[in-house]
Amino acid sequence: MINGINVDALHRMVGDVAADAAKGEVEFEVRSRWAGGTRSEARVDRWRLGGAEGPRDFTIVVDEPEELLGENQAPNPQEMLMAAFNACMMVGYVAGCSIRGIALEKVEIHTRGMLDLRGFLGLDKTVKPGYDEIEYTVVIKGDGTQAQFEDVHRTVIETSPNRWNIANPIRLVSSLVVEG
Incomplete structure (x- = not known):
């Protein structure tokens, strides 16, 4: 481990992608919904790597400063x-x-x-x-x-x-x- 990174796993991933380009195909998806005013909430539920889907479970809140008509509750x-x-x-x-x-x-x-x-x-x-x-x-x-x-x-x-x-x-x- 260097800097919190498993270098052996990093080398394996690089080798796998070099050997099979399909293993390096990554797809991300974010769904945002209006939450009133200038606020929105983005959901991250899944992603795909090399054709395999993996779960994610994150909500990202976005808002504006009060001067831009928001409530200054989030970036x-x-x-x-x-x-x-x-x-x-x-x-x-x-x-x-x-x-x-x-x-x-x-x-x-x-x-x-x-x-x-x-x-x-x-x-x-x-x-x-x-x-x-x-x-x-x-x-x-x-x-x-x-x-x-x-x-x-x-x-x-x-x-x-x-x-x-x-x-x-x-x-x-x-x-x-x-x-x-």
């Missing part, structure tokens, strides 16, 4: 986006260091971005509803060298799914069901 959607972005990369840093035998003392990721509400509110068509830029800083400490940490950093940049999804356009397929 807002943008904070959840950044938390998911950070968490995905965090796995990459911890696993990447573990597989290289680097013991960690600390990994922190600080992320921020600025939105212009005129875009979200539809007040100005020249203002986009999303970010122009998201900044993040990674602080890492452990028994690795500067070069090793830079290698892990490059690997995370190249392989983090959430980083990739934010940095690159992905196709979104939308449908609407109106109940009568």
